Amino acid sequence: EIVLTQSPGTLSLSPGERATLSCRAGQNVGTGYLAWYQQKPGQAPRLLIYAASSRATGIPDRFSGSGSGTDFTLTISRLEPEDSAVYYCQQYGYSPRTFGQGTKVEIK
């Protein structure tokens, strides 16, 4: 199975700052079969980005995704208090689909 490793484990930033989250795959995940999800406490995950860089419906443009092959990045350009959450990357190009272990974003 494809292992996804996210870094850092926790990111603590102030409102308005830029957050950069990394996701590295153990092998090539194919042409953009990489997604990012946001999960807040007590809620189901929410799809933010699919195909590495396409924003899902209703997702603010401060969220952007990039990368290909084995290295992917989620960028939150200007953090807002409601962005406090755990963010997961996922590859869905191979079975079993796999998730990274998550990056927790804390807003100071």
Place this chain on the structure above:
Amino acid sequence: QVQVVQSGAEVKKPGASVKISCAASGYTFINYYMHWVRQAPGQGLEWMAIINPSGGGTNYAQKFQGTVTLTSDTSTSTVYMELSSLKSEDTAMYYCARGAFGSGSYGAFDSWGQGTLVTVSS
């Protein structure tokens, strides 16, 4: 709009079985695969299985082969997951999620149920 609604929380004893439902609405049920994802308390997300509601074809993660069974009912647009031989370590939140924005069965999970908490305790 697309909605995915799961059945309520369950408490089961070790060795028992449980069947969770996932009812879809707001779209053509048979056109989208449905996935199941597990999240143990305080832990990350773990993909379990996928079903094609049109025809009922399934694929399970190796870890869940033999203890998880997925079925679908096109008359009610509902997918079911049965967990058997429950152990305490199966205590978790279980989510169903629709697969989309991809090719065939390989899509991102664009709509999630609210989750069903299964507690296994003697």
